[in-house]
């Protein structure tokens with residue numbers, strides 16, 4: 001379970017007004033729950049996701065994942081990043097390593113597994129993401145969607161308790177988005193705890209247990225997808241939905 005308690009974050013940049021990216025945000029995400037976070041550009045969605053795996057330090061408040069306080073300086077951030085997998089818009093595979101090695105290496109380096117075990121896990125995951133025949137392919141030989149599925153497999157190899165997706169399909173060619181969404185749906189169906197920032201409203205309707213709508217660094221509305229899309233409560237959510245649907 002993820003508990004987010006009164007989390008705030010302001011960015012200070014020279015020559016620019018301060019930006020309050022997160023303004024007293026509180027939420028909980030239950031084990032096995034799939035939460036889709038949407039909102040206008042600059043509303044704080046990415047900052048919140050990055051805070052959840054410790055990539056983004058916050059100014060105040062607490063984030064606790066399965067009893068481990070992410071926001072405590074004492075927490076081992078490397079361990080946390082293994083337990084909280086994150087898939088970004090840009091998948092950053094090692095270009096000079098094969099698909100298999102991309103999944104194997106973090107297991108050896110971070111999880112300290114032996115090569116035989118790491119390769120077995122990697123092969124199982126390549127099959128799971130629908131790419132069993134691509135273990136010897138280099139990223140450049142794969143479509144963006146296939147590379148993103150390798151990136152998902154790489155995260156899953158660490159056996160995370162939680163998966164975070166930050167616009168995982170936004171940089172892909174339209175014809176390769178479907179395969180990635182299919183993997184995300186399958187993970188959701190298996191009961192993975194997921195927080196997903198996406199523009200894919202079809203995915204949100206089908207796979208989300210709950211929608212969180214953010215604006216101006218705050219959570220403005222939370223509801224089931226059916227209630228949120230069909231009957232938004234706030235003017236801000238209505239405006240946003242009228243622009244994107």
Ligand SMILES: Nc1ncnc2c1ncn2[C@@H]1O[C@H](COP(=O)(O)OP(=O)(O)OP(=O)(O)O)[C@@H](O)[C@H]1O
Nearest residue numbers: 011013019021039040041042043044045046047048
């Ligand atoms: N590293 C940073 N330094 C300074 N300002 C930042 C930084 N990261 C984000 N911001 C600012 O904080 C605000 C929230 O940004 P964030 O990326 O969290 O929003 P978002 O909802 O994910 O936006 P988008 O949908 O465009 O990705 C924005 O005004 C952004 O310009």
